[in-house]
Amino acid sequence: MAPAVSLRDAVALAGSFPLLAGVTLDVDEGEIVHISGPNGAGKSSLLRLCCGLVALRSGTAIVLGHDLALDRRTVRLLVGYLGHETFLYEELTVEENLLFALRASGSSTSEAKADAKSAMARLELTGRLPGTQVGKLSAGQRRRTAIAVVVGRRPRLWLLDEPHAGLDHDARVLLDEIVAEARSGGATVLLSSHELGEPGAQQLADRVVHLAGGRVVGAPAALESETAHVA
Amino acid sequence: MLHDAVLVCRKDLRIELRAKIGLNQVAPFAGAVLLLFGLALGPSRQALEPAAAGLFWVAVLLSAVLAVQRSFAVESAHAARDGLRLSGLDPAGIFLGKGAAIAAQLLVLEALLTAGVALLFGARLAGGIVLVSSCLAASIGLAAVGVIYGVLSSAARVKETLLPLLFLPVAAPVLLGATKAWDDALAGRAGSSGVWMSLLAVFAVLYVAVGTVAFGPLLEDT
Amino acid sequence: MMLRRINSDGALRVLGTLALLGMIATVWLGLFVTPNAVGYADGTVRLLYIHPPLAWVMFVAYGMATLSSLLYLWPRTRHPRFDHLAGASAEVGVVFTGLTLVSGSIWGRTTWGVWWAWDPLLTTTALLFVLYLGYLAIRNVPGDPETVARRSAVAGLVAFLDVPVVFFAVSWWRSLHQGPTVNLATGKSYVHGSMAWTLMLGFVSFTLTYIWLMAHRYRLAVLRDREGDEGLEAALAERWAEAVR
Numbered sequence: 270m271a272p273a274v275s276l277r278d279a280v281a282l283a284g285s286f287p288l289l290a291g292v293t294l295d296v297d298e299g300e301i302v303h304i305s306g307p308n309g310a311g312k313s314s315l316l317r318l319c320c321g322l323v324a325l326r327s328g329t330a331i332v333l334g335h336d337l338a339l340d341r342r343t344v345r346l347l348v349g350y351l352g353h354e355t356f357l358y359e360e361l362t363v364e365e366n367l368l369f370a371l372r373a374s375g376s377s378t379s380e381a382k383a384d385a386k387s388a389m390a391r392l393e394l395t396g397r398l399p400g401t402q403v404g405k406l407s408a409g410q411r412r413r414t415a416i417a418v419v420v421g422r423r424p425r426l427w428l429l430d431e432p433h434a435g436l437d438h439d440a441r442v443l444l445d446e447i448v449a450e451a452r453s454g455g456a457t458v459l460l461s462s463h464e465l466g467e468p469g470a471q472q473l474a475d476r477v478v479h480l481a482g483g484r485v486v487g488a489p490a491a492l493e494s495e496t497a498h499v500a
Numbered sequence: 501m502l503h504d505a506v507l508v509c510r511k512d513l514r515i516e517l518r519a520k521i522g523l524n525q526v527a528p529f530a531g532a533v534l535l536l537f538g539l540a541l542g543p544s545r546q547a548l549e550p551a552a553a554g555l556f557w558v559a560v561l562l563s564a565v566l567a568v569q570r571s572f573a574v575e576s577a578h579a580a581r582d583g584l585r586l587s588g589l590d591p592a593g594i595f596l597g598k599g600a601a602i603a604a605q606l607l608v609l610e611a612l613l614t615a616g617v618a619l620l621f622g623a624r625l626a627g628g629i630v631l632v633s634s635c636l637a638a639s640i641g642l643a644a645v646g647v648i649y650g651v652l653s654s655a656a657r658v659k660e661t662l663l664p665l666l667f668l669p670v671a672a673p674v675l676l677g678a679t680k681a682w683d684d685a686l687a688g689r690a691g692s693s694g695v696w697m698s699l700l701a702v703f704a705v706l707y708v709a710v711g712t713v714a715f716g717p718l719l720e721d722t
Numbered sequence: 723m724m725l726r727r728i729n730s731d732g733a734l735r736v737l738g739t740l741a742l743l744g745m746i747a748t749v750w751l752g753l754f755v756t757p758n759a760v761g762y763a764d765g766t767v768r769l770l771y772i773h774p775p776l777a778w779v780m781f782v783a784y785g786m787a788t789l790s791s792l793l794y795l796w797p798r799t800r801h802p803r804f805d806h807l808a809g810a811s812a813e814v815g816v817v818f819t820g821l822t823l824v825s826g827s828i829w830g831r832t833t834w835g836v837w838w839a840w841d842p843l844l845t846t847t848a849l850l851f852v853l854y855l856g857y858l859a860i861r862n863v864p865g866d867p868e869t870v871a872r873r874s875a876v877a878g879l880v881a882f883l884d885v886p887v888v889f890f891a892v893s894w895w896r897s898l899h900q901g902p903t904v905n906l907a908t909g910k911s912y913v914h915g916s917m918a919w920t921l922m923l924g925f926v927s928f929t930l931t932y933i934w935l936m937a938h939r940y941r942l943a944v945l946r947d948r949e950g951d952e953g954l955e956a957a958l959a960e961r962w963a964e965a966v967r
Contacts, residue, residue, distance in 0.1 A: 282866060285953055290961040309964075322582055324866055341720070346588040356583030358511070358574065360518040369511050373504070373587035402518070482965030483958075645880075652877055656863040665859060666877075669852040670884045673891040680895065699891055706883060714876045717795075 271334065273298045273426055273457035274319055278328035281318050288314035288323060290483030296459065301452055303474035304461040310480040312461040313353070316428040319459065320350040333425055346374055349424030351432055355415040359404035363394055363414050366403055370418045381421075388421035391447065408435055420447060427451055429460040445473055504593025505600065512601035515574055522605050526566045527612055533559040534616045545622045552623035553682035556613055557675050561642070563609055564671070565664050567602050568646035572654045584719070591716035595647055599711065603643035610635045627685030630693050634681040637700035638674050644707035645670050651718050673703055734941075737934045744927025748772075751920040769832075771920050773825040775928035777847070780822050783815030783932060784854070784882065791878035794871060802947060805871035808878055809861055810939035812854055814932055819851045842893040849888050853881045867950070 274296040281289040289311050296302050304312050317323040319332050321341030330337040332344045357366050364385060371381035389399055392413045403411060412435050419427065427448070433441050448458055460474070479486050516522055537555045541547045548555075575584060584594060614631070617623045625631065646667060653662040677699040684693040752771040790808035793799045826844050831837050838844070860877040861870065 280958070282954075284864060284866075285950060285957055287954070287957050287961045290958045320586060322585065324869065326866070342588070345586050348586075350586055352582070354582065356586070358515055360515040360574075361511070365514070369507065370583075370587060372507055373589045375588060482963065483961045484965065486965050648876075648880060652860060652873060653863075655865060655869075655873070662856075662859055662863070665852075666856040669849055669856060670880070672849055673884070673887045676891045676895050695894055699887070699894070703887055706887070707880075710880060710883065714880075717872050718876055 271298060272296060272331075273300070273333055274459070275331045276318075276328065277330075279318060279330050280326045280328050281314055281323045282326045283323075287483050289318060291328065292318075292480075292483070292485055294478060294485055296457060298457050299452060299455060300476070301448065301458045301460070301474045303477045304459060304480060305477055306461075306480035311483040312480055313430050314483075315480065316350065316430050316459060316461060317352070319344075319426070319428055320348045321345055322350070347424060348426040348428055349419035349422050350428045350430075351415055351419050352430050353434075355403075355411050356418070357403045357411060357414060360402060362400050362402050363389065363406070363417075364399040366414060367418055367421055371421050374422055384421045384423070385417075388417040391420055392417040393443070409437060409440060412436055413440060416444065416447070423454075425456055427456055427458040427460070429458065431462050432460055433462060448473055501590045501593045501596070504590045505596035508589065508594050508597025509600040509604075512571060512574065512598060513604060516570075516601070516605060521570050522567065522609070526563050526570070526605075527609055529566060530559045530563040530609055530613055531616060533562055534613065534620055538620050548621040549623055552617045552621040553686055554675075554679045555621070556617045556623075556682065557638075557679045559613055560606065560610060560638070560678075561668065561671055561675055564602075564606060564642045564646055565667055567605050567609075568643075568650045568667065569660070569663060571598055571602055571647070572650045572659075576654060591719045592712045594719065595711045595715035596708075598650075599640070599643040599647045599708070602646055603639040606639040606642060607635060610639065623686055625686070626688050627690030627693075630681055630685040630690045630697070634678050634685075634693070634697060634700055637697065637704050638678040641674050641700060641704035641707055642671055644704065644711050648707065648711045648714065648718070651715065673699060677703070734934065734937055737930060737937070741927055741930035741934050744923060744930055748920060748924045748927050751916070751923065756917045756920050769825055769829050770917070771924040773822065773829060774921065775924040776818050776822040776825055777843075778925060779928050779932045780815055780818040780847070780850070782929065783811045783818060783936070784850070784885070786811040786936075787815060787857075787878055788882040791875040791882075794875040795879070802867070802871060803944070805874060806940050806943035806947070807936075808875065809858075810936045810943060812857055812861075812878065813939055814935045816851065816854050816858060817935075818932065819847060819854065822847055823851060842889065842895075845892045846885070846889045849892075850885060853884060857881045867947070 272295045274294065276292050276294045279289055279292045280287060292311070292315060294315075304315060306312050314323055318325065318330060318337070321337055321344055325338050333347050335344045335347075337344060356370075358369070361369065367385035367388060368378075368381050371384055372378065376384060389395065394410070394413055394417060398406075398410065403414060406414065416432070419429075429448070432444055432448075436444060448460070451458060458473075534555065537551075537559075538548060541551060541555075614625065618625055649663055649666040649670070653659045653666060656662050677696045681693040681696040681700065684690060684696070748771055752768050756768070756771075787808045790804040790811065794801070794804040794808065823844070826847065827837050830839050830841075830844070857874070857877050861874045863870070863873070865873070
């Protein structure tokens, strides 16, 4: 199967600081990969690189068959990214935010309406919530709205940065279900969390990739020998 | 491209209608500027009336800075600017949409300010076609330059001070052209404003073209 | 490598020496050899050997900055050197714009009796000064080197496009009021003999000075770039070391 994500010695900088210091990683299509690692290990940067929000300084990065150094726009239409920020407009309602995001990614008005409706239903954003301005929502409801945007876009690659943070237990279970559904629909999922013991994330994942110091340092089991090698 | 422009423009205008920052803050600010001009140059109407056109356009320029800042504040709250980049929207469409929304707000503001100069400075409104068409061309030009520099300066931590430094000198020809066109119109010489109207039109066309081409690389990298 | 550096240093030193000698000769000729021309206020003719060359260098510098920005934006010629060149040239250009304004203002005081007149050229120059100060401010906004370069190149073009618009706008605006018509740019018709030679020498030595200053700024930018590249190695090693802790 063709890899969904293929990185070779990928380096990304913020000023002169290497966010990613040479990441090599292959993710097959249809895989769920859990990116773990301590704070500042480069987990968020890795996900942001994959959707073209962070520029590639050296190395290669091919996502869904497109070279990120050459063509970020196509990649962006195919991925769904959930970051720490929600990318929502406070003054627009939940439904308006969804419709804008879906129409922006090329759906027609009627498609966008249908997709928005089903995504809101899936995230249990019902009743008065669709017509409520995002600025008046609770943190958990905003988070769910942001997830609904990703769901509605039906991406081929899901990039979820600490998706469980800020969600209550029920919503976490719901998210895990959604991720599992996405995989059975053929999508690839990269999700991060800084705690290995985080509930949900591990059970879902096909494998765990451990990041430290801006590089992949192997699966946790192999961690000790890897670090010894680096030292 | 146009589809995306319409989408972005409607989104921005809808946000503006809800938040009413333009109505509640920018318009009163422009009004305050007019009042201050009156205090500085008045109370004699002999001093104020001939200066009305210039004061009007200085007030518009200063308000345009605020409108542009507001337009990008909407995007940078909750990193919606990253959202814009991820949205798959055509950058040229984003430029045209944001520009159109700002131009529309400036036109509303200019209508209010026109009433203001008529009332406060005793300007006798004449040459309506020239007044309106110069407002239209000037607003488009200002909005285009504003969006270009808005995205350029939004990368900086000091955007509040950087934007006026960049925007106001480039907008100087608009101030000149629009003021002279208004001077001619108000003095009943609407026929002689042709050269100024063409200046405003050239400026608008030039910067709309530049922005449409250059917005992609700018949004991508900032 | 070593040899090339010595060579370029040597070339720069020769250039600098020539510029200095030319400048000294211009000053000497301008102040002590050339006659005090008729039609100018007492002694002010001597500004003629400075002001037009300053303005000339200003235009050359901005022209160079614009050309480099274009070359940077054009995908086939994209190279960091054009970004460095644009920055170096614009920086020197801003300095010369400031000097042009000061010399023009002194001229205005002695000829028209005012420090500032809304002469089209002078007004355009003043706007140019602020425009390019803005451009330099944009260059200083931090970011990834390629990002900064592309952003700056666009800003450089946007600023330059404004120059003709500003000039025509100010000219039309000015033509409505009959003002002083004698200015330094048109004053050349009075020039002859030793004055012409001195003026010519002024142009040459100011241009040499511009090239010399720009070359130094350019070299500094290149060195800084190289330092950044070497720093990257160190930064990567440091980043990897975090994994061990």
